[in-house]
Amino acid sequence: MNNTCSTTTRRFLMKGVAGRAIEMVTQKLPPSGLRATILVGNESRYLGAVRRFMHLVTAECPINPEEAYVVTLAIDEAVANIMEHGYGAGKPGFVRVEVEIDDREFKAVIADRGTYFDLTALPPLDLRSHVQDGRSRGLGVFMIRKLMEQVEYRVNEDGENELSLKKLLERV
């Protein structure tokens, strides 16, 4: 990890969530990188906040728009998976997303305290037969594994489930 040079905390209001602000903390990493964290509750309406967070972060980094879209999608899929399967609808819980982007690499850690679910242990999915069987769900994990170069899962020292993602970035 690089040394940080400045830390900013920003709050943005969530549309449709009266009076609730989402807090994101960002740290500039020299020369042009950024580290940022967001914490959201277990409600699918917060997926929009996570994407907005990713938009704000990637807008400040040397990353092209198509790659920004890909890394946002991977994060969104991971968070949606936790909300749907790790906690389940209506159950209290949090999801913490930490991302770090520099001119070469995207790294993310997504942490939660829901049910243990090691998506790296799932067998590979055959997309063609999956689609031809008319199955519409179960693509999120496939997407994450396909779009990211490294996907790791562990339980951290604090007992949280932790999914780590990594992707090398194309030069802007």
Place this chain on the structure above:
Amino acid sequence: MTIPFKVVATEFEPWIWELKLEGSIDMSNYSKVDEALKGVFERGASLVIVNLQRVQYISSTGFGCFLGYYNPAAKEPKWFVFTQVPPAVKRVFDSLGLGGILEFAPSSEAAAALLRQKVRKSLAR
């Protein structure tokens, strides 16, 4: 600029419907896309142009709305052609391998032509 979510289904020409989507499609609103698709099929149509020109984001749940109906081997298959797909979304379609399974056209007119061609081929069998 964030585009609010919207889904509008209109008859493009007899038997062909166009579903215009806007904004982001994810777990929180995919059921509205599914309802719109069901509405089209309940009218007896099975040929659908999916216009993604104003879509900013589509998650796996959003993709799933369409894949759930995709079954070319069915007795009465439902056909989709995606059009005006934003480059970032198309890149994901391609990265996942969906680019080789689903069909794409540059415009709604070209999508309709592709759908008519499919019907002709299907009737000729």
